[in-house]
Amino acid sequence: MDAGPLLARLVSALVQQRLDVVLIGNAAAAMHGAPVTTLDFDFMFRDTPTNLRKLKAVSASLGAVILRPFYPVSKLYRMVDDASGLQADFMPVIHGVRSFEGLRGRATEQPIGGVTLKVASLRDIISSKKAAGRDRDLAVLPVLEKTLEAMTATPRRRGS
Incomplete structure (x- = not known):
């Protein structure tokens, strides 16, 4: 299954509601070229009353529901739509990430479905996985780590 159209639909709804998020996890790693797979999308966001209203509006616009599967021990919000196969986790706290602002500042912007998505740096993804x-x-x-090495390797000169 190509998750691109589903992610594009979700990101479009996030942009429409002006919910500031950063994609992290294996989906973000795949967008950096890592050969990994995942069944869901993981996002970091600021947990504020305004953002929770926006998250609920995004969910409603997609015909999805928001679950709190680990409440009260976790502040994870899981958006699910069984009909489309959507599962997106929204977290205000991620292991190995000090702040949303820092993660956002190091993120790259990647186009998807006519809008722009902030994607966590591969270094931040690696840090979060190590910390988890x-x-x-x-x-x-x-x-x-091999993908990061390949991304940051200095191209060799011919004949050297």
Whole structure:
């Protein structure tokens, strides 16, 4: 399944509601060229009453529902629409990320579906996965680190 159209629809709704988010996790890593897969989209956002209203409006516009699967121990908001296969997690706190502002400042902007999406830097994605320390995060680290190496490698001169 190509998740691009689904992500484009979600990002368009986020932009329409002016909800400031940064994509993080494997979906963000894939947008940087890492050969990884995922079943959901993970976003960091500021947890404010205004942003929660915006998140609810985004969900309603997509025909999705918002769940709090780990409440009260987690502030994760999960947006789900079974009909389209949408699962997007919105988190105000992410392991290994000090602040939304810092993450946002290091993010790149990538076009998707006619709008722009802020995508966490690969370094931030790696830091968050290391800090989370879950088996599934640790398993993907070598792939992400190899992708980062390839992205930052200095091109060799011919004949050297």
